[in-house]
Amino acid sequence: MNSIILHISDLHVSRDQEFGGGAIKVQYYLSTSKETEASIHFIDKFINRISSDFPDTKIYLLITGDITNSAEKNEFEFALSFITRIIDKLHIEKKNILIIPGDHDLNRRDIANLFSVKEPRTNEEVNIAKYHNFCNFYQNVLGRTFDPNKVIFDQLIVEDSIVLLGLNSCTQIDLKQKEGSIPIEKFEEEFAEISVGEKKIIACVHHNFTSSYENKNDGQWVSGNRQRFVDKLLTNGINFIFTGNEHANSSKTIFLGEITTSDAGCLTSKDWDASYKVYPIQISEDIVLKNKIFSLHKIHGNDSEYEWDIRTNKTFHQPEEYIIFKNKPPEIDSEITELASDHQTEPTVAAAASTDVPIEIPVVENNYYNSEFTDVLYDKVKELKIFYSGHFHWSETSRAHNWIDVSKLIENKDNLNFIKNVIVDVFETKIKPENIDLIIGLGYEGNIIATKTAIKHNKKYSFLPYSYRHDEHHEAERQLNFDNSNCEFRNVVIITDVVNDGRTIRKLIKKRQDPFFKNVEKIYVV
Template sequence: MNDLVLHISDLHVSDQRGLLGFANKDTYLTLDEDKNANYINNLLDIIKDIPFKKRHLIITGDISNIAESKEFEAATKIIRLIMSELKIDPEQTLIIPGDHDIHRHTVTDCFIKEMKTSEIQKIKYNNFNQLYCAIKGDDLDSERLIFDHFIVDDIIFLAVNTNFSIMNQGGTGYLPTGQFETELKKYKETYPTHELILCLHHNLEGEHEESCHGQWDPENKKDLVTIFERHNIKCILNGNEHTPNSKYLAGREEIIISDAGPLSAKTSIDGSFKIYEIDRTMGSLNIINRVFGLHSVNGQREGNYGNWIEMPADGIKNTDFKNFLLRNPPVASEVGPTDFLPDDEPASLPTLNVAPSQKIAKQDVQESEQPVEEIQILQIQAKAPKIIYEEPLVQKKLYSIIKEKKLFHQGHFHWSETSRAHNWIDIARLLENKEDLYFAQNAIIDVLEKMNLIEGTDLIIGLGYEGNMIASKASIKLPVPYTYMPYSYRWLDHNKFENELHYDNEDKKYKKVILITDVVNDGRTIRRLVGREDRKKEFFDNVEKIAVVSLFYTGHQELNNDILNYNSLPKDLKDGDEEVNNIEFYTVQQLKIEKCPYGDDYKTECFILRDNLHCVHKFYTEE
């Protein structure tokens, strides 16, 4: 069984008589306690049937309609009913104010009295605070933007107040960026291994609005997206828009935002809520997104409200995700040798006992000088899986871009005397499209994160023009120094300044370096860069580990993380190469490139080149 997080929003408890002010007729929740209990118990019935380890509750605002005390009194009873029936503790509950929970008459009165804005920021929550204190046992800290949290497994759910700019005339979501980042950093420092999920009211993306920034200040949103990325926020839960969907934030596939929809709605849209299951299968950290909607057939035997049913995520206008993946299973490099033993094997490796009837040839013993225990360890390690990046959705999409845009070309591509191929991938055309460039940048970041390459990295280098483009987003997102280097085979095409790293490594400060590039074939270009005296050997001699990350691997070896090392090369590829053996290699996609099979006489023997049978491209060393 998994932990369950119940996400509800937009209750809009309203006095239907209009005695307190504007009456919201599009809500089932009113000041009538009995009717409210009947409505809530119907949805509790379906929640109680779901197996659980522990339950948690998040309410993302607009609990009241016009923030009157009577509305909050009724809402307090509703929330207490939910918590009591589902056995949810106040410590495992987040109650977040929405713009409808700001008492606007109070704000108007403050303006009349010419009170300071700092004073108004506290007073406008007075009525909401009655509910908050009744449920949480303490006052709302309106001076903090991140004012509450609870922890489920390796996830911290943070309560964020987005009503900074909401006054008597309403307003949009807004977070002062300096204060917000300062508060966020404290959580990152306190819980460095946890994933952070932001829970707030206002929607950063719009499903119904004409603008792409939802109900949020557009300039403030741009600043916040950068902060979210910098602090590795992968999921945001919100309310406000009354649409139970999830989508990517600002087109960035690394940040998912999820709207619970309105818990109580009559006509404009069906009521809805969500349950998130925290799944840790096989070491991953995943949120299973379950959506529930109020469905009515208007039949004579139907109850007053209809029936709560679970809806398939992909059935909500194809706008909802089934899962929010926060963390992949550990990669093979994190697995020790004993992890490959059967479950009934002891953790320590026993001495290999040979029965008297078994004979071991003398020459076998002489040829193998390792102890029996070491042989057994080697055998276990040999069963270890290859260490490669695997993410089918990313790899499939990258391949589809190449296929649909016909970026895989055939012909004779003569890049240099040592680089001749009969096909080639046009990366420049792939990156000239903004959306494809964003995807390529995100794919590189996904490799860095999934293969745990970021920790301990001292420097990132974008290799070549294309490598610089696809590495640029990682250079912004990650708190690591960044620079650019040209390809080693184009060294003479660049001035001295461009060929310099501008980092001194005499004191071995840069022990782990990441090289990001577009395409890797056999790695000769990389090894020349780091191993030749006239390139950057002096710097890289003091580097302990070089991680190479590429969009494509076009070579012919079986993909693994060690194939770029000199000692892993086939003998026919070692001639004239540099002996570099501290490279780890990861790529998004493998597409083999067929090398020109002819030798030094290729100009007369390669019929493609000789007869111009197909496109012939000459580059760098020959016009």
């Protein structure tokens, strides 16, 4: 039998009115109205599409939070009827269901009531109060107890190869804190107690780690906690996360591509993009999840006339599949040889910045910006006061009218690691590893900051001194130590610590290293 993971999120079963008489501002397809025909129609449309596209299929159901809009008792009562209908009609076994709580699934009125009658209050007492309604719902759906004070509260075994790890990112949320977080020490303690053998772990949380629509790299997450938690995931071999919360069907990578996230989007949104995801499971030597995206297509813009369609025009770029585990990665040499044989592009130079000085081959300017790195880098330069204005002449071909002292920037270990990560990100987002055959570190600092990129992507690597200091180096240091007579290296990246004008690069490739570069088709200068 075929198997799929059915990923839905943000159902937001809502009352028709807010407390105080105001209308609900955001409109959803599922409500607590006495006239439930429209909601049942919506659920049945969803069920019928799954049944039609995936007949005779074993379904693992993942719900990544915000089942209700305000966590009121009657919202959970209606949510129970809707989800039970999905489970029964799709013949999903309850042991194959993982339900993650969202911030809308905790009742803040219960927190306020607790605060009004008890002082002081422990975080454990707050969690018990705010999750009272969710706990009853969870018990009624799954027949098991939800512990509101646990970080790792449940796990789902998929095909005896994958563990979907249920994580509660809402344990620290109260009337003041609104964003998600994971208590690190508690996570470490609970993680040490679980046993998954050789199975591949996928973390499942409600809160998004990065934003597709908002200009917030931290997503809806406490910033400092986010970085520490992601570090812990990587330490424990977890590099894939299922999320919800943002209402944006998307897939992104974070931490220099080391972790991939997949958000199913909001299942029931009337105002924006209603969507869900299905991941058909392929297990051989590798573990692969196909990424099938479904969105709600309104007919003539009518909220009551719609169909679920497979999405082909993705709002955000997403991969066709996720490789969760690869049993036999390609060997370095064979991979590079294969890459080298595929490139037949015309020679150009791509640069992070260029001057008006003409050179003999075309220049493509390709500027880089990532607020997670660029803005922080500017702040570091200002904090260290390492920007110098004026005219600096190191040689006839190496001049600057303003200058950043990179050596001072990287003498601190944390700053050095940060700069190396910046270079990795430029390489991955602007150039793409598959396009490159060789990386060259140019200059002392250029050599230092380029090494992590070469190591991470298993690229052949060499170092060169600047041409204006060429004669100060021993002959052994002035050579690339690679023979390119057979055109093995067609696409090359030069990573430097300063913005070079055309004469510096021209002297390097046309005079100092001409035998090598005459068979290079494309040069990227970062």
